Amino acid sequence: MIVAVPKEIKTREYRVGMTPAGVRALTEDGHSILIEIGAGIGSGIADEEYRRAGALLTETAEELYARGEMIVKVKEPLPEEYPRLRPGSILFTYLHLAPAPELTAALLQRQVTGVAYETVERADGTLPLLLPMSEVAGRMAVQVGAHYLQKENGGKGVLLAGAPGVRPGRVAILGAGTVGSNALRIAVGMGADVTILDIDPARLAALDEHYGNRIHTLISNSQNIEDEALRADLLIGAVLVAGARAPMLVSREMVGAMSAGSVIVDVAVDQGGCVATTRPTTHDDPVYSVDGVLHYGVANMPGAVSRTSTYALTNATLPYVRKIAASGLAAATAADEALRRGVNTHKGTLCSATVARALGLGWRPYETT
Structure with a gap:
């Protein structure tokens, strides 16, 4: 799978969606990793560190989104990023859709599979990525x-x-x-x-x-x-x-x-x-x-302590990124109920009951088959 990590553009958001160690692990798994130039600077991670770990550096966000099959971010896309979202791609990030009708509409319209860190939930109610x-x-x-x-x-x-x-x-x-x-x-x-x-x-x-x-x-x-x-x-x-x-x-x-x-x-x-x-x-x-x-x-309070936050977050998200990249979203969510709960949108359908209630929209559970 081609996994792509863009530079965050939210105001003073210095975190990044993956560390060099994550790049190395995914590269060793046989995947291709795209990193936008400068994506890690705010967390003290130089482009050369990503390159040494096996990443391919891209000049523009447009190129990265166009090539990436799974986009791994920290924060939800901003309106200027909506046109870059490619139908059929997987967006793995914090989404917080309940108070965000415009973002929800964009994900549905562009038929993006949105997997939200904050709704990946284990059977005991714990939220490992939040x-x-x-x-x-x-x-x-x-x-x-x-x-x-x-x-x-x-x-x-x-x-x-x-x-x-x-x-x-x-x-x-x-x-x-x-x-x-x-x-x-x-x-x-x-x-x-x-x-x-x-x-x-x-x-x-x-x-x-x-x-x-x-x-x-x-x-x-x-x-x-x-x-x-x-x-x-x-x-x-x-x-x-x-x-x-x-x-x-x-x-x-x-x-x-x-x-x-x-x-x-x-x-x-x-x-x-x-x-x-x-x-x-x-x-x-x-x-x-x-x-x-x-x-x-x-x-985005944790963005102010970006290096600590980036490493803490990616320690938690990387195992799920590797699962999705290894077997695809359908197989990964079939094997992992917590990850399945993280799917908020898929093929133009809203899959979260809580988001649907908050926004007054219809919904349908995500099907893994």
Whole structure:
């Protein structure tokens, strides 16, 4: 199979879809690997490293998309990339289609088989290709929030660790999954007063057992969310419904009642966000204010720590890339139920029930035969 890796064009997206080690493994498997010139520069990977691993370097994205049978990316295609999508090709990347009707329509119209990292789901509910970036985003969320709480950055001038005789900053984390638990780890390490909310009592019990009286745990309901949002210096949105639009947990009125200079970091922004006032931003212009509350809505947070993120992501994606390249998508998905769940579009048909519900479209399960 011809596997092609383009350069990402999203604003300040420095990650790349494959490392030289991945190129070498696929080359040893007997496949051809195309890498767009400069694709790895943002992650500290030189073109020559790819060449030594066996890749063929292409001058233009147009050439790469035209030749590639499977396109391996990090982020969803942007509108300027839509014309490059070739009917019958496989696009393996983060797609996040539930809040993206235009991208969904483009994939369906161009009859691209879209396999979304974020919906590859094992029988136990784990999301192996979302996990590494969720870990990174969760850890970054507290770091970013602490930065914007500083007065010169627009915040209220709160140090999360506090000081002798001064209470620490208050952090509220909505969701105790991978993002939330990683945010919790960093917030506790920084000495903050942390409350984490989730709908799963067992998950909260596990965190309580691990951290003891260093944290507060609460069942997630509208009353508890409102109470914690109003007292928080830093509010982190960390909820996820696999493949679907994020549930709206924090209303416009709640945001208006938060104290000026508070910070919201909504990691769920790439799935529509869990805060009513959240909208996507970029690394070039990451924050905006609503009623004096700073909002950070960068949808590709891990791109800021690109080298760590690239290697963490491709460690997880490469085994699936090798499966698809070795036997084709139909055989690979027939043998791997988790990978089959990742197929969102195929031959002009929407194959994800959660995306269909979010966008009000019809759908049909992907057939491997």
